[in-house]
Amino acid sequence: MLIGIPKELASGENRVAIIPTDAKKLIRAGATIQIEAGLGLGSGFSDAEYTDAGATVIADRNAVLANADIILRISKPTLDEIGQMKSGCIHISYLDPFNEHSLIKAFRDRGVSAISMEMIPRSTRSQKMDALSSQASLAGYVMVLLATTRLPRILPMMMTPAGTLKPSTAFIIGAGVAGLQAIATAKRLGAKVVAFDTRSVVAEQVRSLGGKFLDIDLGETGQTKDGYALALTEEQMKLQLEGQKKQIAESDIVITTAQLFGRKPPVLVTSDMIKGMKPGSVIVDMAAESGGNVEGSVAGKTVVVDGVTIIGDGNWSNFVSRDASQMYSSNLFNLVDEGWNGDDKKMVIDMENDILQGCVITHGGEIVNETIKNLIN
């Protein structure tokens, strides 16, 4: 099977879908690989490395798209690009299937099997393909570091001849994959770390990283079988905001990670709370690009509001593009490998496979994912 990997188009995107090591593995498994020239430069992988791995470098992007039996990439394609693909080809990338209805329809109509990386189920066995997790984990690290370089203070405590510098406090709202890594990173740097999450099961996990869990009694909350948080009632939302207020005022860094995949993120930090913060404090809004947890955050930008810096850059893992590429590439490889038939040397989409069941959106000219199908029709 011919695997094609086009360059990413989004501006500033430095990550790459497949790194040379994984390209080599795929080739060893029997695949042929064509990449667009200059594919890995953003993460420091030269074309030569891909050639060494056995891939062919092609300057013509359209050719890459048109030839491929499998297309591997990070961002969703344009409608245009879908038109260039072979019917029956497999396209794997982020798709944002809850919102990109026209894209899904285009896939269906073109007969392309579209796999959405967001829809990989969150079972223990599928973790190795779970790009949301792998990238969120890096995001947690990046967000803390970005906050740190913006903060006019240091995180750790220091007792020095020139007086004692008190430790900074970091407050992490949402202790999912990104939140936990943020807790770990801030803790490493010596900050006092406090965290909150609506799922009370994570309190133990926060403590297992040396963080303090902020106790706010919201009454009954819960999580889906995939571990996602359920939405709060309006009453609960109010309780939460009230309960966080004091902690936010006392914190030097606030990081919100309640992205809530598939839903609009809740507002967790209001303008009012921002006014209550110390000048120079920093807020990182992980969800800025999809609507934001923080009032006044601007997607893709860092702004200063009332003396408080609000970082809403987004695409966090792109800051550590090389490692992010390695992880994403590994996720893709594992996914292809899951469907790989070693005898025929091709990827087969077996709708009995519980992992593929979850993430294949269109297949054989149909929308096969129930949730998306219901949403679109």
Add this chain to the structure above:
Amino acid sequence: MLIGIPKELASGENRVAIIPTDAKKLIRAGATIQIEAGLGLGSGFSDAEYTDAGATVIADRNAVLANADIILRISKPTLDEIGQMKSGCIHISYLDPFNEHSLIKAFRDRGVSAISMEMIPRSTRSQKMDALSSQASLAGYVMVLLATTRLPRILPMMMTPAGTLKPSTAFIIGAGVAGLQAIATAKRLGAKVVAFDTRSVVAEQVRSLGGKFLDIDLGETGQTKDGYALALTEEQMKLQLEGQKKQIAESDIVITTAQLFGRKPPVLVTSDMIKGMKPGSVIVDMAAESGGNVEGSVAGKTVVVDGVTIIGDGNWSNFVSRDASQMYSSNLFNLVDEGWNGDDKKMVIDMENDILQGCVITHGGEIVNETIKNLIN
């Protein structure tokens, strides 16, 4: 005595010489304080906080300079400003006395007692006034964080479902005050840390922070009684460069801290070595502003050379201006306190005091510091 604190003029300087807490302490000791309006804004201290502490806020900068019996600040003054000062007034700031000869002469001629913060002796007892140390320590922290946000990798090792991310390696050249803090910070973040210094006594200190000391046999090296490194012979310099080469090629982050107060810093990383580094690697040149340890570093700028990012921003502690101000202010307070006469409520320059002996450059219309006197005459 009237203490005057003018605003800092250097562009981008956010630090402040005296923070409200220390202003209050000085006033309690019997001083009167006048500050220039807007003094502390860069570090988040409002004029109101100074007023609360008992200081007077004056909009006219010239008045602040002309009234003061003691002037406290960070950067050296302009020649102009010296002309506005009272004769017999005490001026405390960084002075760069080895290079700023005309400044020193102006102080002498004006009859101002100029104290150079760089010249505070490095005895155990004077550590609380040692601003070079307090600021260098913060610089060590800042340099690592700046490097980290530029590096397309994360520092710690991570074994995840999406593969294992190897830990990054940080190589710190010069394990003085800044270097040690850089070691500690990189170590905290989970990097493999290797360090080198020409003073072999620090090997144990490096290890005490969990770092590895790179063994290069330079033969006899040494240090002054103040703990400063002696200059290397040409032969030794060659040995060092040779010995570091491999380590630099293997490192993701290289931080050079060999500022060598009073001398031109040695070149420790050559263009050649930079070419040998992995794409995306980061070098921080602490000494960039005073000549640089790294070939190709640009003072005050971050540049990319051969795929390697070279950070030469300088004024490192200014990145964490609030904590830096607190420490510098504490240093100044301790220095004034050292010469303070509680009965007369004034600062007396006692040339018997071994600390003042070291740092007072001009006094009573004379250049009193022997080294500087010899240099200028």
Add this chain to the structure above:
Amino acid sequence: MENAVFLAFILMLSIFLGFELINKVPATLHTPLMSGSNAISGITLVGALTSAGAEHSTLATILGTVAVAMATINVIGGYMVTDRMLAMFKKKGGAK
């Protein structure tokens, strides 16, 4: 003084001493120690010897002879087995 007094003291002291001798024994030594002290309990051989050799009566002699044989098995076997166990133990300890 009467024999009984001495006996009482001796019994009392022996029992206390027996209690005190065994303090903290690693689990690996439980079986060897059991086996070793079992061999000591073969001391009854000494009694058997007197019974077998004293020629009091045929029955006593027969009983004594059987007792000697039995006790000897206990003594010889016990010490040898213990030694084998401990030899193995030593080897394992020495190997590392």
Add this chain to the structure above:
Amino acid sequence: MENAVFLAFILMLSIFLGFELINKVPATLHTPLMSGSNAISGITLVGALTSAGAEHSTLATILGTVAVAMATINVIGGYMVTDRMLAMFKKKGGAK
């Protein structure tokens, strides 16, 4: 059996038992333990009683009486002092 045999066994067993009884004693107990076992060594009082009361000869009686007095000081004083020491110890331990 002869007394000497019994004596030998009893001595041997007592001495071994004495060795085994004292194992790991915390430093704070060194003095009380010394004092307490010193009180036990006042057992010589029992011997003194027989000497003083048996009326063998005047000298023996005098010696015995002095011995009784001395040994009683040892016994009474010894136990009381030990108890005082240990009481203090307990109180300190209980306070925390």
Add this chain to the structure above:
Amino acid sequence: MGIELLVNMAYVVAAVLFIFGLKMLGSPATARKGNLVSALGMFIAVIVTLLDQSIIDFKWILAGVVVGGAIGALVARRVEMTGMPEMVALFNGFGGVASLFVGWAALYDMHDAHTFVLITIVLSILIGGVTFSGSMVAWGKLSERISGKAIVFGGQRVFNILLIIAIIVSAVMFTLSTGPATSIYLYLVIGLSLLLGIMLVIPIGGADMPVVISLLNSYSGLAACAAGIAINNIILIVAGALVGASGIILTQIMCKAMNRSLSNVLFSGFSAVSASGTAAKIEGEAKAMTAEDAYYVLEAAASVVIVPGYGMAVAQAQHVVKELQELLEKNGAEVVYAIHPVAGRMPGHMNVLLAEADVSYDLLLEMDAVNPRMETFDVAIVIGANDVVNPAAREMEGSPIYGMPVINVDMARNVFVMKRSMASGFAGIDNPLFFKENTRMLFGDAKEMLGNIIKAFS
């Protein structure tokens, strides 16, 4: 009299050697030498006894010694290492029967039918008999000649009580009677004591046999002691009492190592009749272990792999883990960590914690690097991990984690699992690892448990 004094003084020496021998047997470094010391004591005691003038005829002695010695030596040399405990049971039984015979023979050596002597005779017969038959049952159970299961039947308790009463009655009658009646009561005591030994041991399960043997060993010491009093031989008294007392202590130590009380061991069989005992069965195979016993294994291990999981994070045990690692290394062992990619609750969870504890990166191995050489590890220590070491992922199709690669700790020679209970982990599934032959559970908070093991490295 000269000779008798000599003999007795030699007995003192023998007793001293026994005491030293027992003491030395209690510590690994000196145990083997201790056994030799005690054997030397035995040798001296036997030799000087032969000097005793009351021994007139050596031929029977010779016969007994040769036959017994040959059998003992042969059996001791032949037995498999695994058969050791049953061999001890067998030897112990022979010792018991010897005491029984010595006591019996003493009957015919009595100059005056002193009640005191008669009591000691009946005691030596009684205890010797119980020791003998009890040891034989224990031997049968261990060598699987008798079912290793606890054999129980209704009314057993009542029967035993009646048996004991009968024994007491016959013993009393024996000491009071004279003439031919003596023999009848004698045979009754012998028969009933044999029966009692059987009754006491059959309701105890095979797994508890070591404790029973240790107890019976203590009894055989007491039997020798009683026989000694009967025939007025002081070395029998002293050595017997020593063994009797030290045996009791050893028995108690062994019970403690199994986390049981002695009475629980001896009488739990009875209660098994009433409790149906099926629910207990499933868990029954997970074997718990104390920190101290774990220490003895670790102390002898040459290579150890540590597998941390979420429980290490919860217990915040990373610092203690590092300490154990250092101790093991100082002890000459190779130590590595095997990090499963999904261990913990976030990617890199274990890395964060182990870096905090300053564990060198070089020691952290990926699952794939460790699994192929898992057989070479003496011990795998699983610290608060569960799903990531669950062999069900390999073995049990249909398990929710089937197909996920796990760290195959069950292939290591020994597996120690530290967790607080038998509870399941994140995936909520049972873990067959806990029931494997080579797995031992160290129940408790990981940090405390590790602390206890570290303490044992004195």
Add this chain to the structure above:
Amino acid sequence: MGIELLVNMAYVVAAVLFIFGLKMLGSPATARKGNLVSALGMFIAVIVTLLDQSIIDFKWILAGVVVGGAIGALVARRVEMTGMPEMVALFNGFGGVASLFVGWAALYDMHDAHTFVLITIVLSILIGGVTFSGSMVAWGKLSERISGKAIVFGGQRVFNILLIIAIIVSAVMFTLSTGPATSIYLYLVIGLSLLLGIMLVIPIGGADMPVVISLLNSYSGLAACAAGIAINNIILIVAGALVGASGIILTQIMCKAMNRSLSNVLFSGFSAVSASGTAAKIEGEAKAMTAEDAYYVLEAAASVVIVPGYGMAVAQAQHVVKELQELLEKNGAEVVYAIHPVAGRMPGHMNVLLAEADVSYDLLLEMDAVNPRMETFDVAIVIGANDVVNPAAREMEGSPIYGMPVINVDMARNVFVMKRSMASGFAGIDNPLFFKENTRMLFGDAKEMLGNIIKAFS
């Protein structure tokens, strides 16, 4: 005969109580009860002795008991707590002299001059005498009635050898002689043994007296034992032997706690004559301590301040420090850290390390917060710090660090200093702290030393 048996069986009970008493005295939890148990044993022994038919006249006994009891009770009640050790010495001396007298009196109670009995008599006199005079010297030294210094003179060794020969000769002559010569040799033995006791103890320094007293205590047990053989009293024999043996062990334990050998304690005085001993003087005052002893103090402490320095960093002891903190807290103590601003080799050095070990920030106090309440801490543990706790900064004008504020650990009740040697720190100056009355040095690598203390918390 009935009564004699009763008395002797009561003696068995008394012996059992002594054994339990001794055992219980060895552990803090049971010590006080143990003393009562042993007192009960003594009470029984004394009471049943009075039943003995050989006692005809009670008046002298009564006189002796009343006088002795009154004195003993009075003194025991009056003595200051600090005077305890000397009191024990005094009592012990009385016990020794009592044995001497009992042995002596036995001479007049002998039915036949059996050599064996004579030997035991001379032994009881000899040992009793040495115990008495030795104890008196020890008492004098402790109560400062005699100079506490080791008293030595030229030829002392030769003199002592001659003395011992003389004693042996007179003792042998005594056992062999009859008639009036007996008395002469007897007096000789008594006199010489008293002299020997003095000679043995005077060359030992006051600080070593507790060990000497413990040894003399063991002797007084042996004296009682010898007297017991002489007068054929079994409880004297058993109790005496018990005390004799346990006393030796206790003596050895005490030597070990002082890091000395017994022979070093007993004979070091002699060598002092040759060595001029001035250079040693300066260092002589720094008192070393073992980890185990440190544990006993810490175990009883209610508030502890930990002062880390560069040595903690070098030893990488931060994790162990945290563990000790947790153990102390579990034990009910308050623990804080006092961080000196220049501790270590870079600003915040201690913070970095303690954060790595996850020590809560709330426990880190600045120097200025700790110094005012330093007196309230039971123990200050200085871990590899030196300059920052150097009182010379306060006290010694002209010292290079004069005027620098330091952490005033010397004001705490006890100070433990952990470092490898007496070497100086960064500033290169000596530290008078090490020589203070309330300071104990724990020499060794900080990590290992802390590990040892932690082990003691079992």
